[in-house]
Amino acid sequence: MELRILEEQNNWIKLAFTGLPLAVYNAIRRAILTEVPVMAVEEVLVIDNSSPIMNEVLAYRISLVPFVTDLDNYLLPEECDCKSRLGCSKCSVRFSLKVEANSEPLTVYSRDIKPEGNVGIIRPTSDSFPIVKLAPGQRVELELYVRLGKGSRHPKWQPGIVTVYDDEKNGLVLYVESFGFLPPRRMVTEAVKRLRGRVIELKRKFEEATSQGVLNEAQS
């Protein structure tokens, strides 16, 4: 099988595999959408909020901000053995948001989200997401816990958009667009890695069942 990169830019890539069935393309597509973990705010501690927006709406807006993801140094909460709600240093990253409007109205942006300690490359993908607007005298003070998660649990963790289409010149094409969490190439490799793990798991379970004679019993 041959892999061709038809076109590539910072946030998207077009790939074609010769001789790969449509079903496998679709498996890769679905694996990217639901299986590749990326980072977003999962827990919010509201210390103060006198903004015009309610606590839960404010937390919801912040949770949709995508974060540049460090897949190599952090674990999914379900794979981490701390089992704590707010996580440990292996599965959770702490940020804070503390803004007060003095004499003029003020817009709170994603650039106001400040890391607590050394967080490496993890930060909002853009500095200019507007989060809330404050009138003079209003303030917000929040503690944010950024964690890895999968698109199957909440769409805020969907790493991007993937489509498979039939191109006249190149046959089937896999279009992968990143939302900024991960580079598009990494999204594809990570999805394939996870798909492979699942196939191996299926094979192992199947062999286990046949060696125990479960399948033979079911037949008779």
Added chain:
Amino acid sequence: MMFPIRCFSCGSPIGDKWDEYKSMIDSGTEPSKALDKLGITRYCCRRMFISHVDVMEDLVKFHSLYGTGV
């Protein structure tokens, strides 16, 4: 309310482009040209921009005049 962080349909992050879009519109740029310049290609994301009404502006104006009530 405020401009959404993500497109309702496709989930693409668009909130960070709002300020730039607004300043382009205020300086007389055609909305379609402004969106092309910002690289907003899908129509689900484009309608987010052209149909948005910023109620937050009015709320902040109200709170600035009459206080927060807290």
